[in-house]
Amino acid sequence: MSNEAALHHSVDVSTSHDTHGDGHMHHHHETFITKYVFSQDHKMIAKQFLITGMVWAVLGGLMSVLFRLQLGYPDSHFYWLEDILGKWWVKDGQITPEAYYALVTTHGTVLVFFVLTAGLSGTFANFLIPLQIGARDMASPFMNMLSYWFFFAASCVMLSSMFVETGPFSGGWTAYPPLSALGSASPGSKTGMDLWIVAMALFVVSSLLGGLNYIATILNMRTKGMSMTRLPLTIWALFFTAVLGVLSFPVLLSGFILLIFDRNFGTSFYLSDIFINGVGALPNEGGSAILFQHLFWFLGHPEVYIILLPAMGMVSEILSVNSRKPIFGYMAMIGSLFAIAILAFLVWAHHMFVTGLNPFLGSVFVLLTLLIAVPSAIKVFNWLTTLWRGNIRFTPAMMFAIGFVSLFISGGLTGIWLGNSALDIHLHDTYFVIAHFHIVMGVASMFGMFAGIYHWYPKMYGKHLNNTLGFIHFWITIAGAYLIFWPMHYEGLAGMPRRYYDYSNWESFKQFIDLNRFISTVAMIVFATQLLFLFNFFYSIFKGRKVTSRNPWQSNTLEWTTPIHPGHGNWVGEIPEVYRWPYDYGKDGVDFIPQTTPVGEEESHH
Amino acid sequence: MSDNLIMSQYQNTPSGGRIHPHKFTLWVAIGSICMMFAAFTSAYIVKRNQSKWLDIDLPIAFWYSTIAIIISSITIHLAFKSFKAREMVRYRTLITITAILGIVFCVLQFIGFSELKNHGIQIFGQGSNPAASFLGVIVGFHVLHVLAGVAAILFIFIKAYSSKLKNYSIVPIEMISTFWHFVDLLWIYLFIFFMWVR
Ligand code: HEM
Ligand SMILES: [Cu+2]
Numbered sequence: 001m002s003n004e005a006a007l008h009h010s011v012d013v014s015t016s017h018d019t020h021g022d023g024h025m026h027h028h029h030e031t032f033i034t035k036y037v038f039s040q041d042h043k044m045i046a047k048q049f050l051i052t053g054m055v056w057a058v059l060g061g062l063m064s065v066l067f068r069l070q071l072g073y074p075d076s077h078f079y080w081l082e083d084i085l086g087k088w089w090v091k092d093g094q095i096t097p098e099a100y101y102a103l104v105t106t107h108g109t110v111l112v113f114f115v116l117t118a119g120l121s122g123t124f125a126n127f128l129i130p131l132q133i134g135a136r137d138m139a140s141p142f143m144n145m146l147s148y149w150f151f152f153a154a155s156c157v158m159l160s161s162m163f164v165e166t167g168p169f170s171g172g173w174t175a176y177p178p179l180s181a182l183g184s185a186s187p188g189s190k191t192g193m194d195l196w197i198v199a200m201a202l203f204v205v206s207s208l209l210g211g212l213n214y215i216a217t218i219l220n221m222r223t224k225g226m227s228m229t230r231l232p233l234t235i236w237a238l239f240f241t242a243v244l245g246v247l248s249f250p251v252l253l254s255g256f257i258l259l260i261f262d263r264n265f266g267t268s269f270y271l272s273d274i275f276i277n278g279v280g281a282l283p284n285e286g287g288s289a290i291l292f293q294h295l296f297w298f299l300g301h302p303e304v305y306i307i308l309l310p311a312m313g314m315v316s317e318i319l320s321v322n323s324r325k326p327i328f329g330y331m332a333m334i335g336s337l338f339a340i341a342i343l344a345f346l347v348w349a350h351h352m353f354v355t356g357l358n359p360f361l362g363s364v365f366v367l368l369t370l371l372i373a374v375p376s377a378i379k380v381f382n383w384l385t386t387l388w389r390g391n392i393r394f395t396p397a398m399m400f401a402i403g404f405v406s407l408f409i410s411g412g413l414t415g416i417w418l419g420n421s422a423l424d425i426h427l428h429d430t431y432f433v434i435a436h437f438h439i440v441m442g443v444a445s446m447f448g449m450f451a452g453i454y455h456w457y458p459k460m461y462g463k464h465l466n467n468t469l470g471f472i473h474f475w476i477t478i479a480g481a482y483l484i485f486w487p488m489h490y491e492g493l494a495g496m497p498r499r500y501y502d503y504s505n506w507e508s509f510k511q512f513i514d515l516n517r518f519i520s521t522v523a524m525i526v527f528a529t530q531l532l533f534l535f536n537f538f539y540s541i542f543k544g545r546k547v548t549s550r551n552p553w554q555s556n557t558l559e560w561t562t563p564i565h566p567g568h569g570n571w572v573g574e575i576p577e578v579y580r581w582p583y584d585y586g587k588d589g590v591d592f593i594p595q596t597t598p599v600g601e602e603e604s605h606h
Numbered sequence: 607m608s609d610n611l612i613m614s615q616y617q618n619t620p621s622g623g624r625i626h627p628h629k630f631t632l633w634v635a636i637g638s639i640c641m642m643f644a645a646f647t648s649a650y651i652v653k654r655n656q657s658k659w660l661d662i663d664l665p666i667a668f669w670y671s672t673i674a675i676i677i678s679s680i681t682i683h684l685a686f687k688s689f690k691a692r693e694m695v696r697y698r699t700l701i702t703i704t705a706i707l708g709i710v711f712c713v714l715q716f717i718g719f720s721e722l723k724n725h726g727i728q729i730f731g732q733g734s735n736p737a738a739s740f741l742g743v744i745v746g747f748h749v750l751h752v753l754a755g756v757a758a759i760l761f762i763f764i765k766a767y768s769s770k771l772k773n774y775s776i777v778p779i780e781m782i783s784t785f786w787h788f789v790d791l792l793w794i795y796l797f798i799f800f801m802w803v804r
Contacts, residue, residue: 139627208638216631246634250642257743258649266731267739269653283732286658291649298645 038149040141041568045148046127047460050453052155053119054534059159060110061527063103070095072520074502088167097501098187101170104499105188108173109196110158113203116307116445118151121245124310124452125214125238127460131559132232134223134576136569139216143209150206154199161195169196172499174296177270177289181262184279193263197256204249204256211249214242223558225578229334230595232557232582233327236334237313240341241306248302248345255295262287290355297348304441305344309337311448312379312408315401317582318455319383321555322398323390324591326583329382336375343372353421354428362421369419376412380405391586395553396470397455403478404447410482411440414489429499432492435485443481450477453537458552462565463544469536473529480526484519491515556582556594632781636788639751643744643792647799650740654803660735661804664797665721671714672797675752678707679790686783690776701759701779704786708756712749719745741800748796751789758782 039045069078077093089099126144130137138144161168170188171179175196183190218231218239258269268287275281320327327333349357349365357365383405392398414436417423427433450473457465496509503509503516551560558578562570576596584593588604653659685700719729719742728734729742762778 139631143631208635212631212634212638215634216627220625220627220630246638247641250638251645254642254645254649257747261730261739261743267734267743268736269649269739285733286653286656286736288653288656291652294652295645295649 038145040137040145042126042130042137042141042144043460043566043568043570045144046123048148049118049122049126049151052152053115053123054537056110056114056119056155057530058534060107060115061530063107063110065524065527066095067100067103067107068520068523070100070501071503072517072523074504088165098167098170100501101186101499102168102188102192105170105172106158106162106168109169109200111442112173112303112307113200114151114155114158116442116449117207117245117303118203120307120445120449121214121238121241121310122148122151122210123449124234124314124456125210125242127456128234128559129214129217129238130221131459131562131566131570132235132557133218133221134226134558134571134578135217135221136571136575138213139221140213144213147206147209147213150202150209154202154206157195157202158199161192161199164191164195166190166192168192174293174300175259176296177259177262177287177292178274178276180292181259181270182276182282183263184276197260197263201253201256204253207245207249211242211245214238215246218242223575223578226558226595229331230578230581232313233316233330233333233337234310234313236337237309237316240337241309244302244306244309244341244344248299248306251295252299255292255299258295259292290352293352293355294348297351298345300351301348302344304437305340307441307445308448309340311404311445311451312337314448314452314455315383315404316386317557318397318401318451319386319405320583320585321455321553322393322395322401323386324393324585325386325390326585326587327382328385328388329378330581330583332378333382336378339375340372343368343375347372350419350421350424353424359421366419366421370416373412373416373419376408380409380412395454396465396467396474397451399471399474400447400451400454403474404444404451406478407439407444407447407481411436411438411444415440426495427492429497430492431488431496431498434498435488435492438485438488439481443485447478450474450533455553456559457537457540458547459559459562459566461541461544462547463540464547464552465540465544466536469532473533473536476529477526480522480529483522484526487515487519551594554592556584556592558595561594561596626777628777629781629784632784636785639788639792643748643796646740646744646747647796647803650744651803653736653740658735660727660737662722662727662737662741664800665718667714667718667721668797671711671718672793674707674711674714675790675793678704678711679787681707682783682786686776686779689779692774701763705756705759708752708759708786711752715745715749737804744796748789748793751792755782755786755789758785 035041036044039048066081069081078090079093081095082090082093085099089096095103126138129135166187168188169175169180169192170186171193175193179185179189180193181189183193218235222231258267261267262270262284266284268284270289270292271282271284271287272289273281273283273285316327316333347365347369349361350369353362353365387402414432418427418433418436454465454470457463491509491512494508494512496503496512504513547564550562550564553560558576561576563572578595579598580593580595582595585591587593681700682704685697685704688694688697688700722729722738722741727738729738759782762782
């Protein structure tokens with residue numbers, strides 16, 4: 001869409017809004033139910049996503065503490081755990097093997113999909129898109145509400161799978177067949193897997209409803225003057241995130257549908273005449289488990305960028321605001337987001353280098369995979385140059401944003417190792433991969449999310465978070481993240497495979513007993529620190545320092561022109577018009593110039 | 607509530623080149639559905655190149671269903687035109703015919719599968735060949751989309767009768783017709799695909 005067209009467009013939309021604007025604010029007779037439960041206000045929906053995401057983060061984190069307990073202290077007995085969790089999970093004071101695999105699987109699924117996809121994009125796309133583009137709400141607030149409730153339903157089903165007799169699914173978050181397709185393959189492959197699939201199908205529907213809405217809103221509902229090239233980078237990032245989701249989640253759904261047929265209706269899409277211990281040869285003929293891997297990773301790789309891009313967008317915004325400098329290379333930032341979004345669809349087979357993939361095809365995927373380093377490097381360069389000689393304000397949000405950049409660099413570099421198919425023969429399915437993706441995706445996106453929460457909390461609740469607690473949270477988390485995941489690179493290089501219950505049986509991995517204990521201990525400390533953050537979050541909602549100015553960070557973007565406690569509809573009266581890009585910091589000696597300030601006569605061009 | 611308040615404003619906006627956000631959303635959703643079927647058909651291709659693939663002749667009923675769905679596309683187009691011209695009687699007849707043709711299409715697909723069964727081709731269950739199962743899943747999911755279109759028509763019908771306020775917004779019927787044409791084209795693609803690639 002040309003800017004011209006976009007401009008006309010939004011003129012139309014916003015005027016139609018505004019004729020209505022004042023009346024709109026009066027129509028509200030909201031009950032508790034419509035305000036807090038079945039709300040159609042994007043800001044409330046954002047908070048619902050955030051808090052549900054936080055619940056999942058705690059549960060998922062707790063799971064990792066439990067399985068790290070097994071890995072770090074394989075010989076110890078924790079009888080008190082047995083009293084809390086019951087016999088299925090803990091026997092004789094030790095995590096059972098079934099429970100271990102169930103925990104690893106659920107941890108992965110929950111963190112990737114429920115926390116870092118729904119909790120991250122769900123929260124910030126909902127909260128920031130209307131506020132930063134100048135819209136009263138999403139294109140379809142009703143669909144938006146549905147999106148949350150589908151997520152909620154998915155959450156309930158996933159949670160219920162923790163309580164079934166045969167345990168939750170335990171075949172890994174990637175749900176490869178035959179473990180996922182065959183009920184008799186393992187205890188977790190029975191009811192647990194049925195519930196897992198239902199939960200994930202609901203989750204896909206939720207993501208699609210959300211994504212459709214985000215795209216339609218960004219393209220159609222911008223206020224007057226808000227051309228695409230005046231959008232904050234957060235919005236660009238959320239836009240590409242939504243596009244990736246809308247194009248890749250249906251593919252996952254197709255994969256799941258075929259899986260359901262294999263599980264329940266005797267088809268042979270993924271199952272073949274393999275031999276199962278205790279069952280004998282399967283009657284199925286001609287199925288291919290690799291087919292599922294293709295379908296899964298066609299989503300799976302874009303998915304990792306669905307997780308990362310919102311963090312990148314928020315970090316760009318926060319770095320610029322707190323460096324009091326324009327973001328370096330605005331167009332290059334958009335271009336690299338675009339390049340990443342395209343490439344994300346072309347590299348899925350790098351997860352399958354050792355599945356018997358044709359080596360020639362493999363080398364094509366090596367090339368495409370390594371190409372991602374180019375836009376990634378551009379982004380890193382631009383973040384660093386934005387910081388360079390900035391007048392930096394070290395707020396907790398800024399610390400987390402800088403932490404994100406550090407983690408993204410560290411984890412991106414190991415991606416380049418893995419992207420070479422020859423090296424991957426050695427590294428595949430070792431702790432090196434675990435280290436890679438936790439640093440570059442898991443912790444980095446978590447940092448992006450924390451940065452976003454610390455930065456936009458005043459807008460969400462009209463209160464400030466406690467800074468001291470914020471700094472403690474930051475330093476322990478970043479130190480802990482490196483202490484946990486850095487050593488895993490060494491374990492992986494030594495060939496230590498992932499997804500094993502007990503490594504102390506191997507002569508070659510005995511050397512890591514102490515290291516594993518160290519990692520587990522740090523993991524527990526970091527987990528406890530997150531509780532500190534939760535305390536800060538909930539305490540500050542009620543008792544935090546009140547926000548007294550509309551624009552506490554002296555930021556240029558539109559959300560800070562709304563009242564401190566914006567109602568449904570965001571702006572009282574007309575939606576402001578936009579005259580400039582969002583990054584006029586320190587221009588012509590002026591500290592900041594909000595987007596709503598008309599361009600002066602003698603102002604220089606950027 | 608507020609959704610309707612805001613949305614009622616859009617519905618008065620002239621359609622000269624500007625797209626209603628809901629219509630836009632529909633187009634993105636169509637893109638999304640395309641990806642789903644692209645995934646199905648590429649999985650089909652990948653699988654076909656592996657062992658034990660069954661070569662299936664498409665049943666005759668699929669030809670009739672193709673004709674039915676093409677006619678239904680024409681009728682919904684005419685219905686949309688009558689709606690725009692405010693010829694409500696004609697519109698109601700045509701949209702009813704469309705819905706019926708949609709159901710006829712689904713029935714014919716079903717008959718097609720019974721035909722296959724009579725030829726000893728098992729779609730699902732033990733001993734089924736992935737070629738037949740793929741046909742079943744893909745055609746089945748397409749049928750679900752046709753049924754969704756029929757449900758949408760029923761929905762605007764019930765709404766039109768139950769509300770006292772006469773709503774002359776063309777957006778819903780326009781969206782349904784877009785979706786209907788899309789589902790029609792999707793079937794034609796699938797039909798040709800199944801004939802060509804086996
Ligand atoms: C220069 C950039 C990157 C390259 C070249 C790269 C390459 C790779 C390769 C080749 C693997 C497969 C390793 C194996 O299983 O043997 C892998 C795994 C993974 N990568 Fe990356 N990566 C990059 C950046 C990222 C980013 C930015 C994210 C997320 C935001 C990410 C998330 C993941 C995840 C989640 C896995 C593991 C999935 C699993 O097996 O459970 N990677 N990466
Ligand atoms: Cu990947």
